[in-house]
Amino acid sequence: MDPRTSAQDVMRCDLCETTVVQMHCDTCLVNLCKACVGEHMIPDQFKKHEIVPFQLRKSTPLYPVCKSHSKERCEMYCKQCDIPVCASCLTSDKHLGHKLLKVLQVLDEKKDKILKEQTELKETIYPTYQDIASDVQNRMIQLEKEYGDLSTAITKHGEDWHREIDKLVKKLKAEVDKMKNTQLQTLQKHLDEINKTMSDIKDEIDSMDVAVNSNIISKLFSLSSEIDRHRNLPEKMVPSLPKFAPGKIQAEFSKLFGTVSSSSLTSDKHGYSMKTQKSPEAGSFPPVKQLLDEPETVTTIDTGYRNLYNVACLSDEEIWTRGNVNTIKLYSINQGSLLKSITTKSGNKPINIAVTRSGDLVYTDYNDRTVNIVKNEKIEEVIRLQNWIPWSICSTSSGDLLVIMDSDDYTQTKAVCYSGSTEKQTIQFDDKGNPLYSFGYYYKYITENRNLDICVSDSRADAVVVVNQAGKLRFRYTGQTPAPKNQTFYPRGITTDSQSHILTADRDNECVHIIDQDGQFLRYINCGLSRPWGLCIDTNDNLFVAQCNKRQVKKIKYLQ
Known part of the structure; x- marks a missing residue:
C-alpha cells in the first residue's frame, strides 16, 4: 500500500522516525520534519539541497549527475555530443563551439516524443x-x-x-x-x-x-x-x-x-495491417453457437459433501469439487465415481478452487491467507498475502492467476493479477476513485472473459462487476426483472463460455443468469436447480452447476 495515500497511519520523518513529515528534500528524496532539516544538510554542506514543503515535493527538477564531474548536476545539454553537461564541462575546451540547449528544453522534446510513441x-x-x-x-x-x-x-x-x-x-x-x-x-x-x-x-x-x-x-x-x-x-x-x-x-x-x-x-507477412484508430473491445467473434430454447440436464453427480460450493473442470471427463471440509474431490463425470481426494496443506477448508491452463489444481486458503497449487499430488504455496485475505481465484488465458481479496479489517476489496507469485496488476478503484467492489465478509468470485474482461460476482452489492483488461469499469449487471422466484439478485459463482457469455449463479432465485459480454441479459437457466453456487464450463460449453444443499453437480447443455 502506498504510504502517501494510506489512511492507516501518517507519514513520519525519515531521520527521527517520530515527528510528522513537514518538509521534503527534492535532491535526496528524503522526508523531513522541520527540526531535522539542518541535521540532514550538515553531512554535505556543499551539496545543493532543495528543501520544499512536503505538499510541494517533486516540484524541483532533479537534474542528472554529470558523468565527468560526479559532484555536479547537468543543467545544459550539448547537441553535438548528445549528452547532458554541467558547468565544469562548459568551462573545458571539449564543448567549444557546440550548440547548447537547456536540459529542460530537451526534456520537453523527449517527453513529447515519448508521449506520441505511447499514444501509438x-x-x-x-x-x-x-x-x-x-x-x-x-x-x-x-x-x-x-x-x-x-x-x-x-x-x-x-x-x-x-x-x-x-x-x-x-x-x-x-x-x-x-x-x-x-x-x-x-x-x-x-x-x-x-x-x-x-x-x-x-x-x-x-x-x-x-x-x-x-x-x-x-x-x-x-x-x-x-x-x-x-x-x-x-x-x-x-x-x-x-x-x-x-x-x-x-x-x-x-x-x-x-x-x-x-x-x-x-x-x-502482409496478412495483417496496422489499425488506424483505437479499436473497440478486442476478442469478440461472430456467434458460432446459439442458445437452446430449453436447456437440458445431461447428468447429475453426487459428491457426498454436507454442503457443496465449487466445481472446476479438469477435463471433459473429470471435475474437481469443493465442499465444507478440508478435502477437494475429483469425480468422473460419466461414471459419477470418486477418483481422487486432496487434503489441504494447512488442514483448513479451501474457500475456492480453479484449474490452470496446464491442468493443475489451485485453491485459496482463507484462514492461512495463501494461494496453493497441486502438482503431482504435492501442494506448493504460490502466494502468501500480508494484511489481505484471498477469496476467489481463476487462471487467465495467458497463464496468470487472478485473485479477488479483502483486507484484514474488511474495509477494502481488490482484484490482483499474479504471474507466479509476482503481483502484476491491482484493480480496486474506478476512474473517479470510488471502490469497484463492496467489502465485508461476503462471497466474491472472479473469472476472465474471452475478450479479456475481468468479471467479479459481488454478493454484497447484488451485482456482477466487469472491467476491461486495463481495469477500467465497463458495466455492472444487477439482475433481471421479473426474477424466477421474485427474489433479489444474489450472485454466487461466475464463469464464461466460448461465445463470451457471462454466466452467474443466482442462489436465492435458484437459476443461472446468462448475459452477453456487454452486460445485456439473454436468458435464465432453471433446470430444477436447488441453491446453485459454483459454476464452470468445459471445452464443449457444457455448464456444470454445484448445488449447495443437494450436494450434487449438474451437467447442463444450453448451447446448440
Whole structure:
C-alpha cells in the first residue's frame, strides 16, 4: 500500500522516525520534519539541497549527475555530443563551439516524443495485436470445427464398408488428427508469441508512464523504446485444410476407400495491417453457437459433501469439487465415481478452487491467507498475502492467476493479477476513485472473459462487476426483472463460455443468469436447480452447476 495515500497511519520523518513529515528534500528524496532539516544538510554542506514543503515535493527538477564531474548536476545539454553537461564541462575546451540547449528544453522534446510513441502503442499497435490474437483464436476454433467435419465424413464413408476396413479408417483418422495437432500447435505457438509481445507492449507503456511522470531526468534519458520492433507486425498464419476424397467400393480397399490430401500452414507477412484508430473491445467473434430454447440436464453427480460450493473442470471427463471440509474431490463425470481426494496443506477448508491452463489444481486458503497449487499430488504455496485475505481465484488465458481479496479489517476489496507469485496488476478503484467492489465478509468470485474482461460476482452489492483488461469499469449487471422466484439478485459463482457469455449463479432465485459480454441479459437457466453456487464450463460449453444443499453437480447443455 502506498504510504502517501494510506489512511492507516501518517507519514513520519525519515531521520527521527517520530515527528510528522513537514518538509521534503527534492535532491535526496528524503522526508523531513522541520527540526531535522539542518541535521540532514550538515553531512554535505556543499551539496545543493532543495528543501520544499512536503505538499510541494517533486516540484524541483532533479537534474542528472554529470558523468565527468560526479559532484555536479547537468543543467545544459550539448547537441553535438548528445549528452547532458554541467558547468565544469562548459568551462573545458571539449564543448567549444557546440550548440547548447537547456536540459529542460530537451526534456520537453523527449517527453513529447515519448508521449506520441505511447499514444501509438496504446491506441494503434496494442489494439492491433489484440485483434491479431483474436483472429488466430477464431481460426483455431474454425479449424477444430472443420477438422471435426472431416473426421465425420471419413467415419460416415467407413460405415458403408465391411468390418475388415476398420483398421484403414482408424489409420486415416490418425493422419488427420496428426495434421490437425501439428497445425494447432503451430498456431498456439504463434498465439503465445503474440500474447508475449502484447505483454511487452503493456510493460513498455507502463515504463513510459513512470518515466514521464518522474522528475528524475536520467530515467527519461535511459528509457529506450522498442516501438520500431512492435511496428513490424507478425506474419499471418493461414492453415490449408486437407480434403477427403472417397473412392468407390471395389477390390483394392486401401486405394479405393479414399485418401486425405496433405495439409499446410502458410505464412503471410502482409496478412495483417496496422489499425488506424483505437479499436473497440478486442476478442469478440461472430456467434458460432446459439442458445437452446430449453436447456437440458445431461447428468447429475453426487459428491457426498454436507454442503457443496465449487466445481472446476479438469477435463471433459473429470471435475474437481469443493465442499465444507478440508478435502477437494475429483469425480468422473460419466461414471459419477470418486477418483481422487486432496487434503489441504494447512488442514483448513479451501474457500475456492480453479484449474490452470496446464491442468493443475489451485485453491485459496482463507484462514492461512495463501494461494496453493497441486502438482503431482504435492501442494506448493504460490502466494502468501500480508494484511489481505484471498477469496476467489481463476487462471487467465495467458497463464496468470487472478485473485479477488479483502483486507484484514474488511474495509477494502481488490482484484490482483499474479504471474507466479509476482503481483502484476491491482484493480480496486474506478476512474473517479470510488471502490469497484463492496467489502465485508461476503462471497466474491472472479473469472476472465474471452475478450479479456475481468468479471467479479459481488454478493454484497447484488451485482456482477466487469472491467476491461486495463481495469477500467465497463458495466455492472444487477439482475433481471421479473426474477424466477421474485427474489433479489444474489450472485454466487461466475464463469464464461466460448461465445463470451457471462454466466452467474443466482442462489436465492435458484437459476443461472446468462448475459452477453456487454452486460445485456439473454436468458435464465432453471433446470430444477436447488441453491446453485459454483459454476464452470468445459471445452464443449457444457455448464456444470454445484448445488449447495443437494450436494450434487449438474451437467447442463444450453448451447446448440
